[in-house]
Amino acid sequence: MSAYDDLLDHHRETEALAEVMGRLGWDQETVMPRGGAQQRAEEMGALEGVLHRRRTDPRIGAWLASIDEGGLGAAERAQLRHIRRSYSRAMRLPETLSAELARVTSRAQGIWAEARAADDVAHFLPTLTEVIRLKREEAAALAEGGDLYDALLDDYEPGATGQGIAEMFDRMRPRLVSLRERIMGSGRDHPALSGRYGAEAQLTLAREIATHFGYDWRHGRLDSSVHPFTSGSGTDVRITTRVDEAEPLGCLYSTLHEVGHGAYEQGIDPAFHLTPVGHGVSMGVHESQSRIYENQLGRSAAFCGWLYARFGEVFGQAGAADAQAFYAAVNRVHSGYIRTEADEVHYNLHIMLRFDLERDLIAGRLEAADLEEAWNTRFAADFGVAVDRPANGVLQDVHWSVGLFGYFPTYTLGNVYAGCLYQALRAAVPDLDAGLARGHAEPATDWLRAHVQRPGGLYAPAEVIERACGFAPHEGPLLDYLDTKFGAVYGL
Amino acid sequence: MSAYDDLLDHHRETEALAEVMGRLGWDQETVMPRGGAQQRAEEMGALEGVLHRRRTDPRIGAWLASIDEGGLGAAERAQLRHIRRSYSRAMRLPETLSAELARVTSRAQGIWAEARAADDVAHFLPTLTEVIRLKREEAAALAEGGDLYDALLDDYEPGATGQGIAEMFDRMRPRLVSLRERIMGSGRDHPALSGRYGAEAQLTLAREIATHFGYDWRHGRLDSSVHPFTSGSGTDVRITTRVDEAEPLGCLYSTLHEVGHGAYEQGIDPAFHLTPVGHGVSMGVHESQSRIYENQLGRSAAFCGWLYARFGEVFGQAGAADAQAFYAAVNRVHSGYIRTEADEVHYNLHIMLRFDLERDLIAGRLEAADLEEAWNTRFAADFGVAVDRPANGVLQDVHWSVGLFGYFPTYTLGNVYAGCLYQALRAAVPDLDAGLARGHAEPATDWLRAHVQRPGGLYAPAEVIERACGFAPHEGPLLDYLDTKFGAVYGL
Incomplete structure (x- = not known):
């Protein structure tokens, strides 16, 4: 097996698990019993953890470093472009920030829904402020000095x-x-x-x-x-x-x-x-x-x-x-x-x-x-x-x-x-x-x-x-x- | 966090992922588009791999070894009984055997269905022989000298x-x-x-x-x-x-x-x-x-x-x-x-x-x-x-x-x-x-x-x-x- 094959095998499994995550979302919006929401959140959280660990697996960096692109075709080079891009984005984000963003936005959606139902901007304001603060932080981590x-x-x-x-x-x-x-x-x-x-x-x-x-x-x-x-x-x-x-x-x-x-x-x-x-x-x-x-x-x-x-x-x-x-x-x-x-x-x-x-x-x-x-x-x-x-x-x-x-x-x-x-x-x-x-x-x-x-x-x-x-x-x-x-x- | 808490946290995530696996099975039998079967098999295979690695995680053995049951209640001891039992079963099975069983039985089900439709025992016989051989091997690995x-x-x-x-x-x-x-x-x-x-x-x-x-x-x-x-x-x-x-x-x-x-x-x-x-x-x-x-x-x-x-x-x-x-x-x-x-x-x-x-x-x-x-x-x-x-x-x-x-x-x-x-x-x-x-x-x-x-x-x-x-x-x-x-x- 070449490093390229190992890398693609790794991503094939990650993609399969990402499809599973999508299926859980579909299920939640179409057929899930009403009382299943809290447990579903735990299920998706557990799978998100698996995906995050796969996407930041340091072997990805090692595989990428050891691949010689010279002999690869256009499709293979496109695969590497996507992998490099998403790996680089994932590695630039501190795990604590990702976790805090997930926690805050998950809560924020409920608060936003309440605020909208009550026409009450003030109710949403502290949460929105917090989300914006975290997104600015995320953007700064990703931008590395850019816009x-x-x-x-x-x-x-x-x-x-x-x-x-x-x-x-x-x-x-x-x-x-x-x-x-x-x-x-x-x-x-x-x-x-x-x-x-x-x-x-x-x-x-x-x-x-x-x-x-x-x-x-x-x-x-x-x-x-x-x-x-x-x-x-x-x-x-x-x-x-x-x-x-x-x-x-x-x-x-x-x-x-x-x-x-x-x-x-x-x-x-x-x-x-x-x-x-x-x-x-x-x-x-x-x-x-x-x-x-x-x-x-x-x-x-x-x-x-x-x-x-x-x-x-x-x-x-x-x-x-x-x-x-x-x-x-x-x-x-x-x-x-x-x-x-x-x-x-x-x-x-x-x-x-x-x-x-x-x-x-x-x-x-x-x-x-x-x-x-x-x-x-x-x-x-x-x-x-x-x-x-x-x-x-x-x-x-x-x-x-x-x-x-x-x-x-x-x-x-x-x-x-x-x-x-x-x-x-x-x-x-x-x-x-x-x-x-x-x-x-x-x-x-x-x-x-x-x-x-x-x-x-x-x-x-x-x-x-x-x-x-x-x-x-x-x-x-x-x-x-x-x-x-x-x-x-x-x-x- | 005590070792018991760590152990239960680990299993809580595993249980959540096992629920996801069950949900994929439900989806497959009730609502999945006909043409989705092959990809679904890959999705379930990827998730099964995640579950297998979690269930044979050596940290489980270390946590179990370091827990003092003296201070635990009946429910906690029951949790440990179940965890010990399934961890011990999982560790007794060689990974190559599990993989071969998964591969052979997945194929065997299709051959059995063909044989049943054609009333043709001979068509199923080689596969059944193989399944029985592997199950005897599995039983021997699990029994450790017992029945x-x-x-x-x-x-x-x-x-x-x-x-x-x-x-x-x-x-x-x-x-x-x-x-x-x-x-x-x-x-x-x-x-x-x-x-x-x-x-x-x-x-x-x-x-x-x-x-x-x-x-x-x-x-x-x-x-x-x-x-x-x-x-x-x-x-x-x-x-x-x-x-x-x-x-x-x-x-x-x-x-x-x-x-x-x-x-x-x-x-x-x-x-x-x-x-x-x-x-x-x-x-x-x-x-x-x-x-x-x-x-x-x-x-x-x-x-x-x-x-x-x-x-x-x-x-x-x-x-x-x-x-x-x-x-x-x-x-x-x-x-x-x-x-x-x-x-x-x-x-x-x-x-x-x-x-x-x-x-x-x-x-x-x-x-x-x-x-x-x-x-x-x-x-x-x-x-x-x-x-x-x-x-x-x-x-x-x-x-x-x-x-x-x-x-x-x-x-x-x-x-x-x-x-x-x-x-x-x-x-x-x-x-x-x-x-x-x-x-x-x-x-x-x-x-x-x-x-x-x-x-x-x-x-x-x-x-x-x-x-x-x-x-x-x-x-x-x-x-x-x-x-x-x-x-x-x-x-x-």
Whole structure:
């Protein structure tokens, strides 16, 4: 056995155990009996300890040091790149800090939930302050003198920098604000769907759509959960959705979103399964797959035409006067407080707000005590309305309570990537709309599989997009797509 | 921290990881996508490796050596007894042998399934020979000069011996054969239930019955699987059942059987959760709980009277002319080939046959090549019919293919224990039938919880039964119960 083989064997077992951890998370959110939570936390804690010891095993360093990369191929070198990166990150974090972060954020999530339910920022403030202090400490340990925010961001989007993202967001924001204002001033207000839609029928239609978009049921399943998510890699990639009988689009577009994430993991070259390269390469690229399925394909006029007719067959109603009204309802733009309910126009404004605030928090330019005021001021500027209560403002997202700083911008990066990919996909598959008008997206899935999904972590995130599109990713295609689409929907 | 605390902390984490392993097994049998099997095997293999290293960690020996038992209470000493026992077993097994057993039995199960499907004993013979060779080797390593079969049996029923069980079985067998022959010669043949019963309604009724027998849904759930089973300890104890629309009793009595196993684990003192004492103490005592719920309580005349009426309400039919015919159908005695379909009279005869054969196999008095003939000869003698094909004979059970030698007798031990417990329960709760006639068994569950379930592994198996009953367990109560019950059902 060579050092390379030993190293990969070690990681294969670690990856297998990490899959087990993911399965426990899935179980907890879908099928676990209510009274099992405390014991489950102990089970996950024990497994997390095993994973941490494996990931910081000093043999990894010894193996890495003794490998001669000269004779290795591109895939092997990519494996080493991922291993080096994660080993180096793990070794830079003092174990006491990791343990304290795990302890504090686990408690913080509960306190945040209480604060949100009671609209009580003060209740969350001491805990948030503590989380920010620890994340700054973590960032300092990881950054080794470099930019603090970049050190956190790098965990979710390797190679991206706060500066680069800020410049791109600064270019996007005026165009998005302008589009938003023109829509709001258009005098048109497309109504949402009316009526009630049976839960079982929604799930049946969700399964049908997932099939049409290339989700592989031999290696997956669909369940209900409070918050939709995708879980697992390799040959067992499960998705969930949520069901609201008054609002059937939530179930269906959540499904399409998760089908995007799921198809990505299912589409990775099986040769990479249970290896460091065998996952989606970054949160941004992952989000590009979920967004292009959900938005560019799923909210297209062609697909909505099919969906309108299918609604009539499945539910006996479509909640709209005709196919055009249905399409307008699906793409309804409305000023809302909540990120997860936002339309394609508002969504990225939500992200930019969070990105700027969390970057200031980590840099020490903003303190937790001043966060609510900063949030409310910015929201009024970008959305044209005042936040009515903290649960609709600074307390709405779980992310910061669990220590996810540097994660938010990957949502918009995903949208930007999706804009680029959609432009390239349209060029490569000119008759895309013909399939979508029959409810099918398999040609899109085939193209995405070949050009984005199959390589897994073989290339850097921006490189994946550039190889697929033939140009370096930039915000132009997304903004053009939004202008064109919503210009038509709102007659601008 | 004392050595005792360190030792228990170590085992608490091991127990938590063992729970995770159980959860993976549950997932595999209930919800896993079909295409996930190979990866799941890798996941379970990786976790098994972690568990093996934890269970053979030399620090366990050092901690055990440095603990002074003088100042410890009864519960602490019981913890040490369990830890000493399992550590000593684990250390006696050479790692190469464990690995080979895992590899061979994992392959053997598939070959056994093929052989059973094809009725082809020869296809399974080389593999079975290999499994037996390895199990003899394992037994020799564990026995250290003592009895080989006892060394295997001890894993499932600590303290029991092959000799002791053989003597008890020899006392039971003539009375069971005689009862069987009198029933067969009675000229009565109670028909099975007729009709078809919707799957969803069966599961709804199964859930209702589980509730009435004290199953705790806050810490459990019911799903469907090919073979019913119970999974988990502590605060997450799940059960499964199977559904056949032509045979509703299978779903309901499988549920009651698993409710017995599940109630046992749910009933253990929460102070013992995630410790070595926090499990049912042996397979025999576990089976006593499943059997008393399924048979002595579930197949009683009082409960069947309620069930007959409930069938009419739930299914619009009960498949029998009246409550008495329903009770007779539930307790129908018929010569069948298959252990898992056997009635209360035949079941133990199935076990005794397997016990004698596997004891001879491990002792070297019988070889795999002669097993089929030995099986068929014995079956004809005890059941009065000739085995028609291997799938109905020597190939019917999975146990031997996966290396479970010494497990079978615990089924009958469980029936014997259930007989004892039922006698004591009747004396302690005189109005048991009044509850059962309303479909409820909570007073029985309360008594079993207090006297059998709550202590977990605090006492030795036979001691658990003796403490609950006030007398040492013996076969008399079970045989008397069977004579009385089936004497009435068949007018003997």
